[in-house]
Amino acid sequence: MPFKRFFSWLNGLFGRRETFSLGIYGNVNTGKSTLANRISVDWTGEPMSEVSEIPHETREVKKKERVILHVNGKKITINLLDMPGITTKVDYREFLQYGMKADKAQQRAKEATKGVIEAIKWLEHVDAAMVVMDACDDPYTQVNITILGNLEARKIPVIIVANKIDKKSAKPERIKEAFPQHSVVNISALKGENMTQLYEEIARHAR
């Protein structure tokens, strides 16, 4: 085991890491699972997460291991991690509006809180992160600032994904203005717009 760890350290040191973990972070309902599915379908042919209109559909970290991307002649192997949405509030009554029964809604809320805690713990363990923001919303939220601040503090490479650009009210330029220090890629995960640009950006960050 010590030899395995030593060689893994050597690989990382000389930039030949075999795989790297790529976490998909962001607020609730920004389209993280839609993006995870888009990437997974593009490169493996199968989706990896359930998608729903109801907030907190992803309540545990979903993993897709060894997703192989071929970008500009470069082969990149990633472990893709679809994280539960990070938030500072969860109210089961919100789920009742979607026709859910009270006991189910309470259970969902409880699972959602555990999911947020799990996603926060993972902030220390990813090699790179995509922070997904809804291009229709104000990007300057405390959740976004806290996620980015923690990734920056650990020097974890970040790609900001301005998602949902297919919507009429999308203003992705606000995201670039709010976080000028980061690469921002405008996409529609739902429609598959600009995915090539996103894959190029992932390849650029892969060490």
Add this chain to the structure above:
Amino acid sequence: MGVEIEFLSSKSLDKLAPERKLAVIIEAVKHNKIIVLEEGLTREEERELFSRVMHEIGKGGGFTGIEIVGLGGEVDGVRAGLIKMLGGKTKGLTVVGPEKLVREIKRNPEKIGFAAGK
């Protein structure tokens, strides 16, 4: 229902261990108070606060979370040491309130607005 606002000075915050600081904030917010921290939270503390809030919501009892907004970023490293030596502050102001009570948050890098009330 009135809104109670509590100001915590840098001096009083410095006396508290990080664990205790977060416990004080959560306890106050659970009692429907809005807390203004003269010297805000570090990135680590914010992250830990989010986790603890989730623990509290998970316990049940009607607590549904917080709204939080900070003004000004955190300064690290040598610069932070120098600022502290000169008596300055290395972290911006932070406002935390109960989610149920906060109607709206407006922010830009230099200004924050926190509208509360039922």
